[in-house]
Amino acid sequence: MSQVISLHRREEELIKEIAELSEQNFYACYQCGKCTSACPLTFAMDEPPHQILRFLQLGQAKRLIESRSPWACIGCLSCATYCPKGVDLARIMEALRTVHLRRLDAPFCYTQDDGERLSTLPQSALVAALRKVTW
Ligand code: SF4
Ligand code: SF4
Known part of the structure; x- marks a missing residue:
């Protein structure tokens, strides 16, 4: 029972951290699915974009930081x-x-190919960081 409570607390902390970093209100989403329809990379994702929002609303953060989609x-x-x-x-x-990336105990990072393991920083992290300073 205490393990369940500790996992729940850990998930709450993760949700809070994701909300602070992204500055987004997960609860504004009403699951219309337009994000998934517009996304050109859903074929490479294990969780489509609208599903990411749903898991965040439900407090299921752990499965998302282990997901290939980001x-x-x-x-x-x-x-x-x-x-x-x-x-x-x-x-x-x-x-x-x-x-x-902050949690080194997270299993591993993925490429866009199924389950390929990376030992170095993924390209998408570098591209995202570059965009942050050039936008
Ligand atoms: S995040 Fe996606 S599913 Fe949610 S409201 Fe926006 S477009 Fe619709
Ligand atoms: S690739 Fe990323 S930024 Fe582009 S539509 Fe999909 S989820 Fe949004």
């Missing part, structure tokens, strides 16, 4: 452009990558 995201902003609620998913994806 590493497939190229930060193109199509999702944010089409979202009727102004949710910027690209920022959430970047926050998920950051939280993942």
Whole structure:
């Protein structure tokens, strides 16, 4: 029982950290799915963009920082452009990558190919960091 409570607390902390880093309100999302329709990289994701928001709303952060989807995201902003609620998913994806990299106990980073393990910083993290300073 105490293990369940500790996992729940840990998930709450992760959700808070992702919200602070991304500065996005997860609860504004009403699951219309436009972000997923607009995303050109869903084929490489294990969780589609609208599902990422749903898991965040449900407090299921651990499965997201272990997900391949944030590493497939190229930060193109199509999702944010089409979202009727102004949710910027690209920022959430970047926050998920950051939280993942901050926790060295997280399993590993993915490429866009199924399960390929990386021992160095993934390219998508470098591209996202570069965009942050050039936008
Ligand atoms: S487009 Fe916006 S409101 Fe619709 S599912 Fe995606 S994040 Fe949620
Ligand atoms: S920013 Fe990422 S999640 Fe959004 S549409 Fe582009 S690739 Fe997909």
